[in-house]
Amino acid sequence: MRFRLTDPDRAGRAIDCREADIDPSRVLTAVRDPTDDGVRCRRATRLHGTLGAVGFASSPSRRQTLAAVARSRGVRVPEQEALAAARDRLASHATEPTNLAPEREEVASANDADRAALREEVARLRGVVDATRGGDGPIEETLTEYRETAARLSEVGTTATAASERLARERERLSERYDAHQRRLELEDAVANRERDVRRALADRAAPRVARARDALAETTPVDPESDRALQLAALRAARLSAPAVVAGGSLDASVLARVTDASIVRCRDL
Structure with a gap:
């Protein structure tokens, strides 16, 4: 030295x-x-x-x-063999992140005030169409606007349904990932015990x-x-x-x- x-x-x-x-x-x-x-x-x-x-x-x-x-x-x-086996089981156990924020945001954005406003507009236009049908009002123009608005509402509804279905699937996966996370904690405890x-x-x-x-x-x-x-x-x-x-x-x-x-x-x- x-x-x-x-x-x-x-x-x-x-x-x-x-x-x-x-x-x-x-x-x-x-x-x-x-x-x-x-x-x-x-x-x-x-x-x-x-x-x-x-x-x-x-x-x-x-x-x-x-x-x-x-x-x-x-x-x-001999206890070192059990420790090595416990570490191998832990190393081979993969877990995924458990974050539903993106799916929740997608559902929220598909169910915001725009959807309610479209419903109100469709109802209003339907009323105008019914009131002017057979009369002298601008029925064709009103029908066109009514159909376009109804189509937008249907599109928004489809998007909302798809987002809700994705959120439901992600919730199911979250449950599975939670179980996997709990299993990982058990494996970590097993390693600590073997150590x-x-x-x-x-x-x-x-x-x-x-x-x-x-x-x-x-x-x-x-x-x-x-x-x-x-x-x-x-x-x-x-x-x-x-x-x-x-x-x-x-x-x-x-x-x-x-x-x-x-x-x-x-x-x-x-x-």
Whole structure:
């Protein structure tokens, strides 16, 4: 590891930068970001997010920590097959948007005031035609206007009927899509449950190894064996991490931490 956040650079398996007063979060970012030249080291895996930061405000749960230890050592459990199957079922389940707004707008536009106005106009013209039939009024002109208006009303009615039928079909499809959406929620719940099963099984597999690591730490370091820090350090000792761990605070210096955890360490000031 080469630490380039101080002047001059530092190199080695255990780097102590407390006197430089560098924000521990800045160091953690440099370790985890392969494009950040502040710390040159082996690439951090996703497990570094659980195991590679000790003494930071947000700590993973005990089960998450133990499961990450097992994963770092390549442990496999039968529950992972059920998880993979649940994820496959979720991935193959497609859902469509459930939006009826366009169809509702089409029905509304086909049933607006224009349709009512056309009905009134047809009724008025029909009355004029009836009143002037057999008389001396402009019957042919009135009949032509009546027929054209009636044709427009029929066209609007046809459009409204078609729009209503489309809305009814879309409502039926909406019901089907709702059922599909509910099924997707069930599949997502199943995946979450299987993920918990995997974490539990992995944690159970790693628990004895981490317990032994915690006992070893208790014999050599002044760390409360029941504390979260002791669990984090024991997990670090029991795991296999490629990138260095970043440790904030505590009573141990970088060289001691590297020795008792058997890991590369960057020791930072308290948060």
